[in-house]
Amino acid sequence: MEMPDKGTSWDDLAPEMIRRGSGDAKWREGKTAVYVFNAGEDVARVQKEAYTMYMSENGLGPAAFPSLKQMEEEVIQMGLGLLHGPDSADGAITSGGTDSITMAVKAARDYARNDLGKTGQLNIVAPYSAHPAFDKAAIMMDLELRRIPVGTDLLADCDAMTAAIDNDTMMLVGSAPNFPYGLIDPITQLGQIAEEKNVWLHVDACVGGYIAPFVRMNGVDVPDFDFSVAGVLSMSADLHKYGFCAKGASTVLFRDAELKKHMIFDCKDWPGGRMITPTLAGTRPGGAISAAWAVMNFLGVQGYKNKHQQVTDARAAIEVGVKKLGFKILGTPLLGIVAFEHPDLDVFAIYKQMYDRGWFTSLCSQPKALHLMLSPFHKTVTDVYLADLSDSIEQVKSGDKSAVKESRYS
Numbered sequence: 001m002e003m004p005d006k007g008t009s010w011d012d013l014a015p016e017m018i019r020r021g022s023g024d025a026k027w028r029e030g031k032t033a034v035y036v037f038n039a040g041e042d043v044a045r046v047q048k049e050a051y052t053m054y055m056s057e058n059g060l061g062p063a064a065f066p067s068l069k070q071m072e073e074e075v076i077q078m079g080l081g082l083l084h085g086p087d088s089a090d091g092a093i094t095s096g097g098t099d100s101i102t103m104a105v106k107a108a109r110d111y112a113r114n115d116l117g118k119t120g121q122l123n124i125v126a127p128y129s130a131h132p133a134f135d136k137a138a139i140m141m142d143l144e145l146r147r148i149p150v151g152t153d154l155l156a157d158c159d160a161m162t163a164a165i166d167n168d169t170m171m172l173v174g175s176a177p178n179f180p181y182g183l184i185d186p187i188t189q190l191g192q193i194a195e196e197k198n199v200w201l202h203v204d205a206c207v208g209g210y211i212a213p214f215v216r217m218n219g220v221d222v223p224d225f226d227f228s229v230a231g232v233l234s235m236s237a238d239l240h241k242y243g244f245c246a247k248g249a250s251t252v253l254f255r256d257a258e259l260k261k262h263m264i265f266d267c268k269d270w271p272g273g274r275m276i277t278p279t280l281a282g283t284r285p286g287g288a289i290s291a292a293w294a295v296m297n298f299l300g301v302q303g304y305k306n307k308h309q310q311v312t313d314a315r316a317a318i319e320v321g322v323k324k325l326g327f328k329i330l331g332t333p334l335l336g337i338v339a340f341e342h343p344d345l346d347v348f349a350i351y352k353q354m355y356d357r358g359w360f361t362s363l364c365s366q367p368k369a370l371h372l373m374l375s376p377f378h379k380t381v382t383d384v385y386l387a388d389l390s391d392s393i394e395q396v397k398s399g400d401k402s403a404v405k406e407s408r409y410s
C-alpha cells in the first residue's frame with residue numbers, strides 16, 4: 001500500500017481498525033489461552049489510562065522524567081520483594097521476557113570475562129525446555145547454547161546438566177516454570193550445582209515470577225525458585241504476563257547491584273554526549289513503565305492473590321475435566337500453564353477441532369499435548385472449554401475432521 005496523499009479522519013480510521021480485528025483470536029470471550037492475559041475490565045482500564053498518561057514520556061531520560069525513574073525503581077523493589085531479593089539486589093524494567101533474558105545473558109557473559117577471567121568460547125547450559133530467547137541471545141552474542149534433554153519427569157536433569165558444564169560455561173539456566181509444560185525446574189539443586197561449579201544461575205521466571213509468589217500465599221506448596229536459593233544470580237520475570245501489566249514490560253533482576261553493572265551500556269565516544277542505558281533499548285516507552293507501576297499498586301498483594309486464585313481454580317477445573325475425557329496431565333503444574341496428552345487420540349486433530357470452534361491455544365510437540373496458559377477470565381469459561389473438547393474428541397473419534405461452523409461460546 002502507498003501512503004495516502006491526504007489523511008483520513010480518526011472517525012473513519014477507528015471503525016476500520018475495529019473491523020480489521022474482527023478476524024483475530026477471540027480473547028475477550030476467553031477463547032484464547034496464549035499471547036493475552038485477561039485479568040478483567042478493572043485491570044484493563046488501569047492499564048490503558050496509566051499507559052496513555054505517560055505515553056509520550058521516555059524512560060531513556062531519567063533526569064527529564066524523574067517520575068518514570070521513581071516508578072521503575074518502585075516496580076523493581078516490588079518485584080525483588082516478591083522474589084526474595086536481598087538488600088543488595090537491583091534490576092531494571094525491559095521491554096519483555098526476551099529482552100530480560102538477553103540482558104541477563106549479556107551481564108553474565110561480561111561477568112565471566114571480566115570478573116572470572118574466562119577467555120574461551122563461552123557456553124550456556126540449559127534444559128531442553130528453556131525458552132528460545134536463550135538461543136536468540138546466544139546467537140546475538142556468539143555464545144554456544146547447550147540444550148540438555150529433560151528427565152522423564154520433564155524437569156531439568158541436574159546430573160546431565162552438571163556433566164555438560166565445563167570451564168567455558170558462563171551460565172546455567174532453570175525455568176520457573178518452563179513454557180512447554182508449565183513445570184518448575186529443581187532450582188534448589190541447580191543452585192547447589194551453580195555454587196559448586198562457580199557458574200551464574202539464571203532463573204527464567206518470565207511466566208512465573210508474578211504468579212508463583214501469590215499462588216504460594218494462597219496456600220500452595222510452591223518449591224523455592226527465586227533469590228531464596230543462594231546460587232541464583234539473576235532472574236527474568238515478566239510484568240506483561242502474570243503481572244497483568246500492559247505489554248512491553250518485564251523485569252530483569254540481579255542478586256547484587258554489582259552484577260547488574262555488567263548489563264549497563266555507557267558510551268561517550270560520539271558527538272551527541274554521554275549515553276547510558278541500562279537495557280538494550282534506547283528509547284524506553286514511558287507508558288509501559290507507568291502502566292506497570294499503576295497495575296501493581298491497583299491490585300496490591302490482595303488483588304493479585306485474588307486474580308491468581310481464579311487462574312489456579314480454572315486450571316484445577318480444567319485438570320479434572322480433561323482427565324475425565326481421558327487425557328493425562330504432563331507433570332504436576334502448580335501455576336497458570338497446563339499441558340495434557342491423550343494416550344489414544346491425535347491431540348493435533350483435537351486441536352484443529354477446537355480451533356474450528358474458536359479456541360486459540362498452544363500445543364506442545366514433545367510429547368504431543370494440548371497446552372493452555374490460563375488467565376483469571378478463564379475461570380468463567382472452563383465449562384465451555386470442556387464441552388467443546390468433549391465434542392471435538394467425539395468428532396475426531398468418528399473420523400470426521402471437517403470444520404465446525406458454529407462455536408458454543410459466541
Ligand SMILES: Cc1ncc(COP(=O)(O)O)c(C=O)c1O
Nearest residue numbers: 096097098131178179204206207
Ligand atoms: C518461560 C518464558 N521465558 C521467556 C519468554 C519470552 O517472553 P517474551 O515473549 O515477553 O519475550 C516466554 C514467553 O512466553 C516464556 O514463557
